[in-house]
Amino acid sequence: MGLHKLRLAAAVPVTFSSRLFLKPFTNTLTLGLFSRHLQPRNKPLLVRAFSASAAVQDIPATQTSDSSVAARPLWKAAIDFKWIRDNKEAVEINIRNRNSNANLEAVLQLYENMVNLQKEVERLREERNNVAKKMKGKLEPSERERLVEEGKNLKESLVTLEEDLVKLKDELQHVAQSIPNMTHPDVPVGGEDSSAIRQEVGSPREFSFPIKDHLQLGKDLDLIDFDSAAEVSGSKFFYLKNEAVLLEMALLNWTLSQVMKKGYTPLTTPEIVRSSIVEKCGFQPRGDNTQVYSIDGTDQCLIGTAEIPVGGIHMDSILLESALPLKYIAFSHCFRTEAGAAGAATKGLYRVHQFSKAEMFVICQPEDSESFHQELIQIEEDLFTSLGLHFKTLDMATADLGAPAYRKFDIEAWMPGLGRFGEITKVEDWESVTAHLNRLRRVLRKGKRIFQPLSLSTL
Amino acid sequence: MGLHKLRLAAAVPVTFSSRLFLKPFTNTLTLGLFSRHLQPRNKPLLVRAFSASAAVQDIPATQTSDSSVAARPLWKAAIDFKWIRDNKEAVEINIRNRNSNANLEAVLQLYENMVNLQKEVERLREERNNVAKKMKGKLEPSERERLVEEGKNLKESLVTLEEDLVKLKDELQHVAQSIPNMTHPDVPVGGEDSSAIRQEVGSPREFSFPIKDHLQLGKDLDLIDFDSAAEVSGSKFFYLKNEAVLLEMALLNWTLSQVMKKGYTPLTTPEIVRSSIVEKCGFQPRGDNTQVYSIDGTDQCLIGTAEIPVGGIHMDSILLESALPLKYIAFSHCFRTEAGAAGAATKGLYRVHQFSKAEMFVICQPEDSESFHQELIQIEEDLFTSLGLHFKTLDMATADLGAPAYRKFDIEAWMPGLGRFGEISSASNCTDYQSRRLGIRYRPSEPPQTGPKKGKANLPATKFVHTLNATACAVPRMMVCLLENYQQEDGSVVIPEPLRPFMGGIELIKPKHK
Numbered sequence: 001m002g003l004h005k006l007r008l009a010a011a012v013p014v015t016f017s018s019r020l021f022l023k024p025f026t027n028t029l030t031l032g033l034f035s036r037h038l039q040p041r042n043k044p045l046l047v048r049a050f051s052a053s054a055a056v057q058d059i060p061a062t063q064t065s066d067s068s069v070a071a072r073p074l075w076k077a078a079i080d081f082k083w084i085r086d087n088k089e090a091v092e093i094n095i096r097n098r099n100s101n102a103n104l105e106a107v108l109q110l111y112e113n114m115v116n117l118q119k120e121v122e123r124l125r126e127e128r129n130n131v132a133k134k135m136k137g138k139l140e141p142s143e144r145e146r147l148v149e150e151g152k153n154l155k156e157s158l159v160t161l162e163e164d165l166v167k168l169k170d171e172l173q174h175v176a177q178s179i180p181n182m183t184h185p186d187v188p189v190g191g192e193d194s195s196a197i198r199q200e201v202g203s204p205r206e207f208s209f210p211i212k213d214h215l216q217l218g219k220d221l222d223l224i225d226f227d228s229a230a231e232v233s234g235s236k237f238f239y240l241k242n243e244a245v246l247l248e249m250a251l252l253n254w255t256l257s258q259v260m261k262k263g264y265t266p267l268t269t270p271e272i273v274r275s276s277i278v279e280k281c282g283f284q285p286r287g288d289n290t291q292v293y294s295i296d297g298t299d300q301c302l303i304g305t306a307e308i309p310v311g312g313i314h315m316d317s318i319l320l321e322s323a324l325p326l327k328y329i330a331f332s333h334c335f336r337t338e339a340g341a342a343g344a345a346t347k348g349l350y351r352v353h354q355f356s357k358a359e360m361f362v363i364c365q366p367e368d369s370e371s372f373h374q375e376l377i378q379i380e381e382d383l384f385t386s387l388g389l390h391f392k393t394l395d396m397a398t399a400d401l402g403a404p405a406y407r408k409f410d411i412e413a414w415m416p417g418l419g420r421f422g423e424i425t426k427v428e429d430w431e432s433v434t435a436h437l438n439r440l441r442r443v444l445r446k447g448k449r450i451f452q453p454l455s456l457s458t459l
Numbered sequence: 460m461g462l463h464k465l466r467l468a469a470a471v472p473v474t475f476s477s478r479l480f481l482k483p484f485t486n487t488l489t490l491g492l493f494s495r496h497l498q499p500r501n502k503p504l505l506v507r508a509f510s511a512s513a514a515v516q517d518i519p520a521t522q523t524s525d526s527s528v529a530a531r532p533l534w535k536a537a538i539d540f541k542w543i544r545d546n547k548e549a550v551e552i553n554i555r556n557r558n559s560n561a562n563l564e565a566v567l568q569l570y571e572n573m574v575n576l577q578k579e580v581e582r583l584r585e586e587r588n589n590v591a592k593k594m595k596g597k598l599e600p601s602e603r604e605r606l607v608e609e610g611k612n613l614k615e616s617l618v619t620l621e622e623d624l625v626k627l628k629d630e631l632q633h634v635a636q637s638i639p640n641m642t643h644p645d646v647p648v649g650g651e652d653s654s655a656i657r658q659e660v661g662s663p664r665e666f667s668f669p670i671k672d673h674l675q676l677g678k679d680l681d682l683i684d685f686d687s688a689a690e691v692s693g694s695k696f697f698y699l700k701n702e703a704v705l706l707e708m709a710l711l712n713w714t715l716s717q718v719m720k721k722g723y724t725p726l727t728t729p730e731i732v733r734s735s736i737v738e739k740c741g742f743q744p745r746g747d748n749t750q751v752y753s754i755d756g757t758d759q760c761l762i763g764t765a766e767i768p769v770g771g772i773h774m775d776s777i778l779l780e781s782a783l784p785l786k787y788i789a790f791s792h793c794f795r796t797e798a799g800a801a802g803a804a805t806k807g808l809y810r811v812h813q814f815s816k817a818e819m820f821v822i823c824q825p826e827d828s829e830s831f832h833q834e835l836i837q838i839e840e841d842l843f844t845s846l847g848l849h850f851k852t853l854d855m856a857t858a859d860l861g862a863p864a865y866r867k868f869d870i871e872a873w874m875p876g877l878g879r880f881g882e883i884s885s886a887s888n889c890t891d892y893q894s895r896r897l898g899i900r901y902r903p904s905e906p907p908q909t910g911p912k913k914g915k916a917n918l919p920a921t922k923f924v925h926t927l928n929a930t931a932c933a934v935p936r937m938m939v940c941l942l943e944n945y946q947q948e949d950g951s952v953v954i955p956e957p958l959r960p961f962m963g964g965i966e967l968i969k970p971k972h973k
Contacts, residue, residue, distance in 0.1 A: 225772070228771070228772040228773075229729050229768075231771065231774070231775075232729060232732050232733065232736050232768050232771035232772065232774075233729040233731055233732045233733060233759070233768070234731075234733065234759070237729040237731065238729070239726055239727065239728055239729070239768070239772070240726065240727040241724060241725070241726055242724060242725060245715070245725035245726060245727055245790070246715075246725065248727065249708075249711070249712060249715070252708070253708060253712070256704070256705075256708070257963060265700060265701060266700070266701060266704035266705065267698055267699065267700055267704060268698060268699040268704055268707065269698055270688050270691060270692040270696040270697070270698070270812075270813060271792065271794075271813055272692055272693075272696065272752075272794070272812065272813060273691050273692045274691065274692060274693065277691050277692075293731075293754050293755070294754070294755040294756070295752050295753070295754065295755060295761075296752070296753040296754060296755045297753070300692070300693070302754075309688075309691050309692070309698070312687065312690065312691035313684070313687040313691070313698070314687075315690070315691075331704065333730065333792055335730075335731065353729075353731065354729060354730060354731060
């Protein structure tokens with residue numbers, strides 16, 4: 001029985017959880033538009049970092065919703081263990097700075113064991129091949145018998161070792177997934193309060209009269225209906241009416257046209273996707289407090305962001321260098337359970353189960369990701385400045401980055417009805433992590449394979 | 460134990476099934492944009508046609524997915540049994556014309572039984588009240604003992620009869636739901652081929668070059684990606700790219716602005732709703748071959764049309780007459796499993812699991828529904844004429860109406876890439892069929908001259924509203940029409956004039972050089 005060929009896969013074990021309820025209260029309302037945190041996965045995954053073969057098949061889906069160690073994953077992350085081993089001090093410091101609970105020692109140990117076991121397996125295979133070769137020639141019956149016996153023993157040992165190897169690789173992947181992305185050198189080290197202000201635009205408007213919050217305005221101007229939606233659908237759903245409908249369409253139309261001018265390709269996406277895609281993007285559709293709605297009777301889920309179906313377009317692909325960069329502005333409805341989000345930061349339109357969003361997504365060469373990160377944040381700042389908003393752009397500190405982000409800029413706008421700033425967008429540079437997840441590669445002119453980084457921006 | 464107060468409810472036992480695979484093949488591709496057909500429900504429902512009280516509570520949700528007769532429904536339709544009984548010949552003819560499998564005899568029989576049982580129950584209650592009254596006075600001990608005994612017996616009989624009554628009402632509702640709406644006298648009787656042409660606009664464009672279908676155009680112009688979507692989501696999903704995104708937004712923007720001019724209120728809606736709302740609108744979320752996606756671990760579903768959440772806005776309400784008519788143009792994404800739809804009519808954008816749609820919905824007084832039906836179809840015809848489409852409006856024959864529709868106009872547009880007409884919109888007058896299930900009523904502003912029974916003291920009795928729905932724009936089907944009809948020999952596609960301002964002035968979708 002040969003080693004199962006498995007699709008390169010991955011799941012950075014992250015969940016959509018609101019940063020809000022994990023952080024101490026400040027004057028800034030962090031809405032956790034799309035935060036990811038690490039959580040050890042209980043499902044073992046197999047890593048295929050050493051196989052040169054690109055063609056793989058899916059492991060039969062035996063994933064169950066309970067965390068059984070025996071459950072085989074559908075796919076694996078192409079994690080660069082050699083690099084981790086060779087840079088272990090930096091990786092350790094990074095893990096600490098990010099408050100991650102990744103266990104680097106365990107990873108390195110398992111990796112060593114795995115490498116050794118792999119060598120042993122290969123050695124046994126070679127011996128068995130030799131035996132098979134010898135048996136092709138003319139032999140004495142006793143010699144033949146001896147070889148048959150030897151072949152059988154080798155085969156039995158191999159089967160055992162190969163099973164062990166599979167388990168070891170699963171375990172290694174399981175532990176290794178917790179390891180967060182490396183961090184940009186300019187990112188401030190520390191918690192939320194250490195985040196640096198990259199820019200502040202405008203100032204809070206001075207009102208000469210008592211002001212209303214958006215809920216009151218929505219009622220008074222007959223723009224938003226939460227009450228009917230609570231009957232029809234449940235809490236955190238709403239209807240938009242009258243000018244609010246036109247406003248939503250205007251926002252999306254205008255945003256699309258502005259961003260298209262910068263060379264982004266407009267896109268609409270499926271809002272139902274296979275759950276494996278959701279996982280590859282780093283979310284746990286079936287975990288407790290999952291943010292993801294699943295469809296009954298299928299392996300499908302609703303997307304929480306267009307990032308998921310857009311990332312999926314190019315999965316398991318090799319792109320030509322000349323095709324890069326790929327720049328998309330993707331529009332979709334987004335669905336989130338908001339499980340676990342409670343308290344004041346759920347009022348009205350702040351936290352809803354369904355909303356429209358335009359998302360920018362960039363696939364580029366590694367050396368370009370930093371400049372695209374700057375391009376994305378610049379586009380956002382320009383958009384919000386044009387709309388006359390008062391906002392600040394934050395360079396998020398290490399403990400506030402999600403696992404995939406190499407660097408993250410959040411924009412928080414002033415919301416007078418609430419008397420605080422609230423997050424309206426973020427821009428993440430995912431560097432190579434998502435590239436691992438979706439197995440994107442770029443073939444350089446020189447023919448060397450390198451993983452591409454991704455830059456993401458939400459609007 | 461009193462009669463359980465139950466919420467006005469119902470579920471017409473219908474499913475979203477495509478008319479296509481139920482009808483013989485003709486030169487018209489009936490895409491069954493939104494058809495409903497009858498199917499007996501296995502779950503009994505309780506009817507509340509006789510209770511004057513409007514305030515009710517939900518029956519605890521004990522619905523299970525297997526059809527157990529003991530399962531209590533969450534709500535009931537306010538079906539007018541007296542009217543059915545008094546007009547039974549007309550109802551029977553209607554059932555036959557519509558090829559419905561409703562069993563009128565069974566309904567009438569159950570109704571009789573129910574009425575009689577109800578009388579018996581009321582009689583026993585009155586007796587028990589009398590006994591209780593007598594016991595308030597001064598009595599001989601033996602007399603008191605006798606009355607106590609009598610009271611006990613009456614109570615036991617009542618409990619039994621009341622349980623029977625509940626079961627009977629459930630059974631009655633279960634059978635009665637199959638009964639379709641009555642039919643407009645002008646509707647042709649018969650199958651699909653009997654549908655009458657109300658109007659035909661334009662003529663098929665003559666092409667001087669070999670034409671492509673929308674799939675080919677979508678590939679060549681880099682507008683539609685089905686392949687990636689098949690990997691990411693499955694078949695019948697797609698990405699729109701480049702000008703197609705602008706085209707979708709232009710279609711919706713333009714449609715919205717045109718319809719708003721006619722006094723329709725724009726609306727966006729939740730796309731996740733409780734399954735009971737879906738049922739009240741006449742769909743079976745949990746039947747075999749259901750068109751409805753359900754959400755795991757909840758009682759929620761994805762909507763297949765904005766008609767559902769819009770109908771839900773005013774459910775269990777009494778509107779003022781002065782508030783009517785309510786006219787909405789609602790925009791939403793729609794999700795359909797398309798279970799059971801197979802064959803040639805599933806190609807490309809014809810039949811997809813997710814699409815954008817603008818839907819018109821009207822709530823009005825009964826006497827106005829006919830004129831609103833005309834208004835809706837006129838709006839649709841004007842929209843499609845403005846876009847330069849060649850289409851015909853059909854007055855659908857009786858066998859082709861869904862259960863809720865009193866009358867239905869379908870518009871089928873010429874799709875040259877397929878060489879046939881394909882349904883792009885549908886306008887239905889559902890009269891009071893949905894409102895009896897959703898519980899939408901209105902209170903007339905003045906008492907009528909001849910005195911029918913009054914509701915609350917000095918207030919005129921409430922009546923059920925009429926509801927209508929009509930597709931203003933189903934984006935994928937429109938895209939098929941526009942791409943295929945407006946293609947040029949050089950592979951480009953012309954944008955119809957009304958849409959250009961909504962697309963930043965683009966006049967042409969040109970092939971891109973790679």
